[in-house]
Amino acid sequence: MEEKQIATIGSFCLNEKCKDYNKINSGNVVKSGKTDKGIQRYICKTCKKSITLDQGNDVLSLSPYRR
Numbered sequence: 001m002e003e004k005q006i007a008t009i010g011s012f013c014l015n016e017k018c019k020d021y022n023k024i025n026s027g028n029v030v031k032s033g034k035t036d037k038g039i040q041r042y043i044c045k046t047c048k049k050s051i052t053l054d055q056g057n058d059v060l061s062l063s064p065y066r067r
Contacts, residue, residue: 009051009053010040010042010051011024011025011029012024012025013029013046013047013051015047018044018046018047018049019046019047028045028046029043029044029045029051030045035052039052
């Protein structure tokens with residue numbers, strides 16, 4: 001029987017092209033400040049993509065990291 005895990009936002013990368021895609025708690029996704037609206041932003045250290053949660057719609061977005 002396959003063991004299932006419940007993942008939290010910021011514990012895995014959503015980028016399908018990332019070598020660490022869907023690897024839960026591998027340490028590659030870290031907090032990276034907040035958006036202008038105060039929403040927590042995360043970045044994948046492997047693929048350099050930014051991950052945020054649109055709390056109004058419960059949708060995760062993935063975008064190139066820009067600072």
